[in-house]
Amino acid sequence: MIPIAKPFLTEEEAQAAYDTILTGWITQGPRVQEFEEKFAAYTGAKYAVAVSNCTTALHLSMIVAGIGPGDEVICPSMSYIATANSIKYVGATPVFAEVQPETYNLDIADVEKRITKRTKAILLVHQIGMPADIDAFQELCDRYGLRLIEDAACAAGSAYKGKKIGSHSDIVCFSFHPRKVISTGDGGMITTNSQDHFERLKLLRQHGMSVNDRVRHESVKMIFEDHIEIGYNYRMTDIQAAVGIKQLEKLDWIVEERRKVAAAYIAAFQDIDCVRLPLEKNGYFSNYQSFSIYLKQNCLVERNTLMQELLQRGVATRRGIMTSHRETAYKNLMPNIELPISQDLQDRSIILPLFVPMTSEEVETVSNHFAQTVTAASICS
Numbered sequence: 001m002i003p004i005a006k007p008f009l010t011e012e013e014a015q016a017a018y019d020t021i022l023t024g025w026i027t028q029g030p031r032v033q034e035f036e037e038k039f040a041a042y043t044g045a046k047y048a049v050a051v052s053n054c055t056t057a058l059h060l061s062m063i064v065a066g067i068g069p070g071d072e073v074i075c076p077s078m079s080y081i082a083t084a085n086s087i088k089y090v091g092a093t094p095v096f097a098e099v100q101p102e103t104y105n106l107d108i109a110d111v112e113k114r115i116t117k118r119t120k121a122i123l124l125v126h127q128i129g130m131p132a133d134i135d136a137f138q139e140l141c142d143r144y145g146l147r148l149i150e151d152a153a154c155a156a157g158s159a160y161k162g163k164k165i166g167s168h169s170d171i172v173c174f175s176f177h178p179r180k181v182i183s184t185g186d187g188g189m190i191t192t193n194s195q196d197h198f199e200r201l202k203l204l205r206q207h208g209m210s211v212n213d214r215v216r217h218e219s220v221k222m223i224f225e226d227h228i229e230i231g232y233n234y235r236m237t238d239i240q241a242a243v244g245i246k247q248l249e250k251l252d253w254i255v256e257e258r259r260k261v262a263a264a265y266i267a268a269f270q271d272i273d274c275v276r277l278p279l280e281k282n283g284y285f286s287n288y289q290s291f292s293i294y295l296k297q298n299c300l301v302e303r304n305t306l307m308q309e310l311l312q313r314g315v316a317t318r319r320g321i322m323t324s325h326r327e328t329a330y331k332n333l334m335p336n337i338e339l340p341i342s343q344d345l346q347d348r349s350i351i352l353p354l355f356v357p358m359t360s361e362e363v364e365t366v367s368n369h370f371a372q373t374v375t376a377a378s379i380c381s
């Protein structure tokens with residue numbers, strides 16, 4: 001069976017975790033600080049704050065952006081559900097906008113139509129690693145006095161207009177879940193160029209504590225901490241950070257390897273006219289966190305039938321990215337939402353295996369089975 005994904009972890013990551021455990025300092029400490037400094041340097045952002053996962057990163061981002069009850073935040077419904085949930089956590093309302101069929105990213109014209117007096121921010125997702133048009137959304141936010149928050153959960157190592165994701169705007173959130181391109185088990189990071197955000201995020205992730213454990217530990221003078229606001233325990237551990245430092249060293253290589261697989265798929269499916277392949281426009285650089293293919297109307301094999309057939313041939317696949325408004329939690333809260341483009345994309349997309357290392361035999365096996373199954377049943381060359 002060829003799996004849909006697997007994390008690229010080696011002896012080096014295992015050794016780093018082992019060594020960290022034996023130092024006796026296992027929660028947020030020196031390794032977390034080192035990982036933050038290296039991640040900031042990698043992305044080109046001034047600061048980075050490590051947290052327990054991307055969902056908590058998004059929650060803290062809502063708080064530092066000043067989002068609260070009564071506010072609206074525009075985001076895609078077609079995203080992992082944590083995107084919308086993070087808006088609910090602060091008592092605000094997610095307002096779902098449509099995405100572009102070619103990129104799965106927010107459709108700016110549709111977003112603009114949904115701006116009201118209550119809108120405070122746009123939560124911009126770089127879906128499955130393909131950067132959204134950050135400059136255009138920043139311009140829209142500036143024009144309406146809105147905050148821009150980037151959900152870059154899937155986009156570590158992706159780039160937009162020659163600069164890595166993480167350096168463009170004031171709040172960018174990353175995930176290190178095993179389904180993303182680099183992993184620390186669970187884990188998240190927020191990059192920012194704002195010193196105010198940096199200081200507040202550090203407070204909020206650790207109970208609002210004025211002095212962190214490491215500073216207190218290293219101090220030669222007595223220090224007593226104060227808890228200056230109600231915070232959270234959203235810390236990353238030093239064990240995770242030690243793994244993250246090793247993963248970060250490999251990130252550019254992992255992205256290059258992923259792009260080779262994506263290029264091989266694109267070459268193999270180029271001439272099949274009943275599928276739409278990912279579109280990477282000039283100035284956009286995807287890490288291909290996932291490789292999603294859309295089955296056009298002239299594709300006669302049903303998506304789920306195709307998935308079952310591929311499974312029987314030893315190829316694991318996943319259906320298209322979920323639409324949050326069709327999950328029970330949101331259906332109950334906000335019934336009657338219709339987002340035809342997002343719904344169609346979810347229903348007619350299929351995600352193929354993509355991981356590192358993937359042998360050329362594996363890539364060929366997936367390509368052949370996919371091409372055969374799709375073309376056999378379709379009016380499609």
Ligand SMILES: *Cc1c(COP(=O)(O)O)cnc(C)c1O
Nearest residue numbers: 053054055080082083153175177
């Ligand atoms: C994975 C993902 C998240 C959640 O990340 P966690 O680290 O698992 O909390 C949020 N947004 C998007 C777009 C994601 O893909």
